[in-house]
Amino acid sequence: MSLNKNNFCIYFSLFIVGLSFSQEAKEIAKDSVLPEKLEEVVITGQYNPQSIKKSVHNVIVINRKQIDQQAANNLADLLNFNLNLTIIPNSQTGKSTISFFGLDAQYFNILIDNVPLVSDNGLGNNIDLTQINLDDVERIEIVEGSMGVEYGANSVSGVINIITKKSINENWKIQTYVQEETVSDEYEWFDKGRHIQSINIAHNISDTWFTKIGFNRNDFAGFFNNRQGRDYYQNDGLRGYEWLPKHQIVTNALINYKAKNFRLFYKLEYFNERLNYYDAAVRANIDTETQTSNPSATDRIFKTNRWLNNLNIDGHLNSGANYSIALSYQQQKRNLNEFNYFILLQERSNETDDTYQSSKVLFSKGTIGNLVKSDFYNFQLGYEARYIEGFDTQASGEVTQEDKTNTQSNIALFGSSELKLSKNLSLRPGIRYEHNSQFDSKLTGSISARYLMPNNFELRGNIGTSYRVPNFEELYYYFVDSNHDVQGNENLNPEHGFSAFVNLKKRSWFDDIALINNLKLSYINVSDRIDLAIVNTTPLQYQYINIDNFKLVGITLDNSLKTNRFSFNLGATLQGISRINEDEVHGEDDYLYNFQINTSASYVHKKWNTSFSILLKYNGEQQNYVATDTDENGNSLFSKATTDAYSWLDASVKKSFFDNTIDLTLGARNLLDVTNVNVSNATSGGTHASNNSSLLLGYGRSYFLKLLYNLNF
Numbered sequence: 001m002s003l004n005k006n007n008f009c010i011y012f013s014l015f016i017v018g019l020s021f022s023q024e025a026k027e028i029a030k031d032s033v034l035p036e037k038l039e040e041v042v043i044t045g046q047y048n049p050q051s052i053k054k055s056v057h058n059v060i061v062i063n064r065k066q067i068d069q070q071a072a073n074n075l076a077d078l079l080n081f082n083l084n085l086t087i088i089p090n091s092q093t094g095k096s097t098i099s100f101f102g103l104d105a106q107y108f109n110i111l112i113d114n115v116p117l118v119s120d121n122g123l124g125n126n127i128d129l130t131q132i133n134l135d136d137v138e139r140i141e142i143v144e145g146s147m148g149v150e151y152g153a154n155s156v157s158g159v160i161n162i163i164t165k166k167s168i169n170e171n172w173k174i175q176t177y178v179q180e181e182t183v184s185d186e187y188e189w190f191d192k193g194r195h196i197q198s199i200n201i202a203h204n205i206s207d208t209w210f211t212k213i214g215f216n217r218n219d220f221a222g223f224f225n226n227r228q229g230r231d232y233y234q235n236d237g238l239r240g241y242e243w244l245p246k247h248q249i250v251t252n253a254l255i256n257y258k259a260k261n262f263r264l265f266y267k268l269e270y271f272n273e274r275l276n277y278y279d280a281a282v283r284a285n286i287d288t289e290t291q292t293s294n295p296s297a298t299d300r301i302f303k304t305n306r307w308l309n310n311l312n313i314d315g316h317l318n319s320g321a322n323y324s325i326a327l328s329y330q331q332q333k334r335n336l337n338e339f340n341y342f343i344l345l346q347e348r349s350n351e352t353d354d355t356y357q358s359s360k361v362l363f364s365k366g367t368i369g370n371l372v373k374s375d376f377y378n379f380q381l382g383y384e385a386r387y388i389e390g391f392d393t394q395a396s397g398e399v400t401q402e403d404k405t406n407t408q409s410n411i412a413l414f415g416s417s418e419l420k421l422s423k424n425l426s427l428r429p430g431i432r433y434e435h436n437s438q439f440d441s442k443l444t445g446s447i448s449a450r451y452l453m454p455n456n457f458e459l460r461g462n463i464g465t466s467y468r469v470p471n472f473e474e475l476y477y478y479f480v481d482s483n484h485d486v487q488g489n490e491n492l493n494p495e496h497g498f499s500a501f502v503n504l505k506k507r508s509w510f511d512d513i514a515l516i517n518n519l520k521l522s523y524i525n526v527s528d529r530i531d532l533a534i535v536n537t538t539p540l541q542y543q544y545i546n547i548d549n550f551k552l553v554g555i556t557l558d559n560s561l562k563t564n565r566f567s568f569n570l571g572a573t574l575q576g577i578s579r580i581n582e583d584e585v586h587g588e589d590d591y592l593y594n595f596q597i598n599t600s601a602s603y604v605h606k607k608w609n610t611s612f613s614i615l616l617k618y619n620g621e622q623q624n625y626v627a628t629d630t631d632e633n634g635n636s637l638f639s640k641a642t643t644d645a646y647s648w649l650d651a652s653v654k655k656s657f658f659d660n661t662i663d664l665t666l667g668a669r670n671l672l673d674v675t676n677v678n679v680s681n682a683t684s685g686g687t688h689a690s691n692n693s694s695l696l697l698g699y700g701r702s703y704f705l706k707l708l709y710n711l712n713f
Contacts, residue, residue, distance in 0.1 A: 044141040044161040047369045056448045058503040060142040069613040071706045076129035081617045083573045091243040094275045095128040100157045102577045107156040118330040121472040125154040133250040138165040145501040148444040148466025149430035156466045156497035166256045170712040173202040177708035183223045184700035195219045210256040218248040223699040233295040233343040240278035247274045262315035273304040301337040321370045328363040359390035379417035386410045395473040409437040424452035456507040467494040474544040485541040499524045520556040551578040565604045572597045585635040588625045595620035614651045621645045641681040665706040673701040
């Protein structure tokens, strides 16, 4: 991406915003409902559901309106425009994960109704975002900073809590939609592009019972990008796809019972995914007697099946105390179907079909609070228990070819108290004790504070500790032959995380305009980070050990302006990241800085029953140290690798017809046509030529059309 394009996208965005704001100014006198109540109710990290203003934690909310404006089908579609958060796609595995405050997806938790979601090799962390469907989602809450007391392991940089929709205003609500998308300039009805179909049926059985069922099919036909697909038989590296085809089906059912002081909610979900891999290496298989060839390739089909059972119970006792209990059983399996595919005959041979990864999780969490009737003092006590059983033969090594099943159990007790020192000042200290069957017991703590200052200023602070447990690969990886010796380490220690966040928010009202300014300071320190290191030089052996450290400092400024019809957001963040490997003689621990800007605008034209939205995010140049050479003693020498800046720009128009019975959404993703971003590595001293490569981030400019039908009665 060139600098000119980045400037153009910013100017274009501000031009659209200016037009919208001008129109708003003309019509503002006609519609003068003051938007004073901007405070959405949040639950993540709270004793009770409460407004954002009263929350001790700073919570970012993505509501249903924002999800619909982006026509987002999964979490990867949605989160790309948030500051301090970067989506990391992988075209060959089909996965999209998150970098959150410079730490990868292993350092934060993804929850569904406060229950962590099972993934390939973890619980709540390292999840493929494309596997999380958003059809039945009411809102998404993001809490930045350590949440180790409330949510335990792997909550170093924060949590993302997905809240399921549990009620409707009508008796019956039937909602179905189709969504067609191009993949860059590739599109056909079946074999190219992205094709989504969905239906959801919800019903209020009575005043207390609500139920809903849903189905979603997402067919991503892959991205050719000059590759030639499955049936190409030349051995020139062009067979297959740049981005692998992927087919997903999500079905779910839920039931909600709500009485005066009691609520029960149960959700059942089944997820199925099929990912097709077509090998670019083609074997000619020439028959010398007949002078014919029967070209073939080794192809693979990866299948994922996941079952989720979540039960949530909460209520109030006669004494005024409230309680909540969550019970969950989740199971995920990944199967690998590998075979020799004869391309011309379209036949298979030497076919194997094995389960190479499996996870079974039992999870329970309970809290009780409001045990004392006091305006000054409140506290909450809780427990959490989890049992994980699984294996990953891909991680434990092809040499063994065995299902290496391992188990891990964890029991935690935690408590916190909230002290209202005055009407405007609240403190919440907390502590958590965890006993793990594999690692030493852990004690984590945090203290949060909220101070409501004069002139509508709000000051929040949070200091806390958390930790990350080693994943399956780090514990059990095994690849040993005559040329390699790379092994996991069952004696690894969890990584230790510490964070401090300070947030200053200002709310202002000017007639019908509400303005929120938000300044955030962040600091994260992770010690005993796990990395692959040389543990023996002769013979050469590698092993995962606790050796690295990570530090982040950051400042974020976020501003939002809202009226009845128009909203505008503009934010920027500057992050400095330092990494140090204690085993490296020439290790570099300088802070390397990255700059991000995001902006969005939406406008509702009530007469036309139409909304317009635009979203932009600029990701500045990123640097990190990589080993490029060795000294005379064999120690690594490091130089900076630089990833060029790039920007994402999306826009959409949503029009409603026939009293909101039909919604038509037309839009574009990645308007700046980002595909590959240059990565340059200039070696130190200038004695070697610089090495340039590229990082595949997207499949170019794409367009979508979504047609949704609502039937309410």
